[in-house]
Amino acid sequence: MSNFEYQNGQLMAEKCTLSSIATTYGTPTFVYSKSAIEQAYMNYANALGEHSGMICYAVKANSNIAVLQVLAKCGAGFDIVSKGELQRVLKAGGDPARIIFSGVGKTTAEMVFAIRAGIACFNVESHAEIARLAAAAATAGINAPVSLRVNPNVDAKTHPYISTGLKENKFGIDILHALEVYQYAKTFETLDIVGVDCHIGSQLTDTTPFIDALDKVLELVDTLAKNDIHLKHIDLGGGIGVTYKDEVPPSISDYLASIKTKIAGRNLSLILEPGRSIVANAGVLLTEVEYLKPTEHKDFAIVDAAMNDNIRPALYQAWQDILPVKQNTHNNADNNTQPEAKNWDIVGPVCETGDFLGKDRTLALQQGDILAMMSAGAYGFVMSSNYNSRTRAAEVLIDKDKPYLVRKRETFDDLINGEQLLQHI
Ligand code: LLP
Numbered sequence: 001m002s003n004f005e006y007q008n009g010q011l012m013a014e015k016c017t018l019s020s021i022a023t024t025y026g027t028p029t030f031v032y033s034k035s036a037i038e039q040a041y042m043n044y045a046n047a048l049g050e051h052s053g054m055i056c057y058a059v060k061a062n063s064n065i066a067v068l069q070v071l072a073k074c075g076a077g078f079d080i081v082s083k084g085e086l087q088r089v090l091k092a093g094g095d096p097a098r099i100i101f102s103g104v105g106k107t108t109a110e111m112v113f114a115i116r117a118g119i120a121c122f123n124v125e126s127h128a129e130i131a132r133l134a135a136a137a138a139t140a141g142i143n144a145p146v147s148l149r150v151n152p153n154v155d156a157k158t159h160p161y162i163s164t165g166l167k168e169n170k171f172g173i174d175i176l177h178a179l180e181v182y183q184y185a186k187t188f189e190t191l192d193i194v195g196v197d198c199h200i201g202s203q204l205t206d207t208t209p210f211i212d213a214l215d216k217v218l219e220l221v222d223t224l225a226k227n228d229i230h231l232k233h234i235d236l237g238g239g240i241g242v243t244y245k246d247e248v249p250p251s252i253s254d255y256l257a258s259i260k261t262k263i264a265g266r267n268l269s270l271i272l273e274p275g276r277s278i279v280a281n282a283g284v285l286l287t288e289v290e291y292l293k294p295t296e297h298k299d300f301a302i303v304d305a306a307m308n309d310n311i312r313p314a315l316y317q318a319w320q321d322i323l324p325v326k327q328n329t330h331n332n333a334d335n336n337t338q339p340e341a342k343n344w345d346i347v348g349p350v351c352e353t354g355d356f357l358g359k360d361r362t363l364a365l366q367q368g369d370i371l372a373m374m375s376a377g378a379y380g381f382v383m384s385s386n387y388n389s390r391t392r393a394a395e396v397l398i399d400k401d402k403p404y405l406v407r408k409r410e411t412f413d414d415l416i417n418g419e420q421l422l423q424h425i
Helices: 020-027 035-046 067-074 084-093 108-117 127-140 176-184 208-226 251-261 275-281 312-316 412-416
Strands: 010-013 028-035 053-058 077-080 099-101 121-124 143-149 189-196 233-235 269-272 281-292 299-303 323-324 341-347 356-364 372-375 392-397 402-409
Touching: 010 020, 020 028, 020 251, 020 281, 020 372, 020 402, 028 275, 035 053, 035 067, 035 251, 035 275, 035 392, 053 356, 067 275, 067 392, 067 412, 077 084, 077 189, 084 099, 084 108, 084 251, 099 108, 099 269, 099 281, 108 127, 121 127, 121 189, 121 233, 121 312, 121 392, 121 402, 127 189, 143 176, 176 189, 189 402, 208 233, 269 402, 275 356, 299 323, 312 356, 323 356
Parallel strands: 028 392, 053 077, 053 269, 077 099, 099 121, 121 143, 143 189, 189 233, 233 269, 299 341
Antiparallel strands: 028 281, 281 299, 281 372, 323 372, 341 356, 392 402
């Protein structure tokens, strides 16, 4: 069940109307449902059940510290890709022993910081990174737990920009060379080899590529064992895709059940790094219609959110639903008529043709209407920018009937923070 549903013509976030959130906090504003986040995490945790392992939320999907706090409270682990994400998790009360550090380009300073924080594992992506991590561990005076991210050369059949498991992608170590890279890692006294990792892409709604990748990884686990390298865990990367429009992802329990069947009897704990499927459908982006601009060729609704707030449509041709926060409640003072439903392109104020939130959306619109861009909880605010000197949106977390402002809307002072006028001009 979605936590954003109409009740008496009002689109709700838990027990709050989104129209009241827009009135109180203004627009554009991201709104998240605490219980939707908790439910989505618990779907994974319950599906993992008694099997040893961790569900490490991929912080990149939504890194607001209040969102991380909700997940830390549920007992989640975290998958991070930078020192900044690690600091956010620590600030939010996450357990360092349940943190996995992914990413192709970790700096020495990031490694030393994370080793000292006591994280669970580094997912290492290259030969060169092994040597650097070993040196960082020596500097920190603490051994670093290591897992190699292997690239299984499996086609995830998702958007090319979010596909990561093919030979031509920059990610991971070719699975065919993994044995020699593990043997190289074993030569360093400051590294403890603990696992293997693979992440083939995001927004997969078919589990076949995941299972194909798992089969290849298990073959590697056997080869390593024959070479006296014994792993404690297997990490299968991100979670399954979500429904934006009409995609039908498999259930999380079915997905986990098929993995557990494959690894049964192997004494391997299981790690997953889901991001999107925890937060995407737990969030919306509220925006107000500034102008209606019907033309001979196209009808445009110009709204106050733009590609700088949610770049997914521009970057991946992503489709997210756009709904009015109030159904059929227009009241034209002069003639009391409802506007006609038309096909609108919902576009932002940014000076780029690619600045749209949705195209050809059938909506009955009037200036001043508030719209909700759905499924905006993942890769929304985190990918937002200040392009066109637009201040970034506010973020509000709903807990039942109470909204909490978890990030203030930026101000002009925030925009120019760190910039400086020159004295001599
Ligand atoms: N682990 C690793 C190593 C990853 O690179 C990713 C996502 C995840 C986990 C989480 O995957 P998820 O469960 O969210 O599918 N900005 C794009 C998505 C980029 C995904 C990058 N990596 C979008 O808006 O669709």
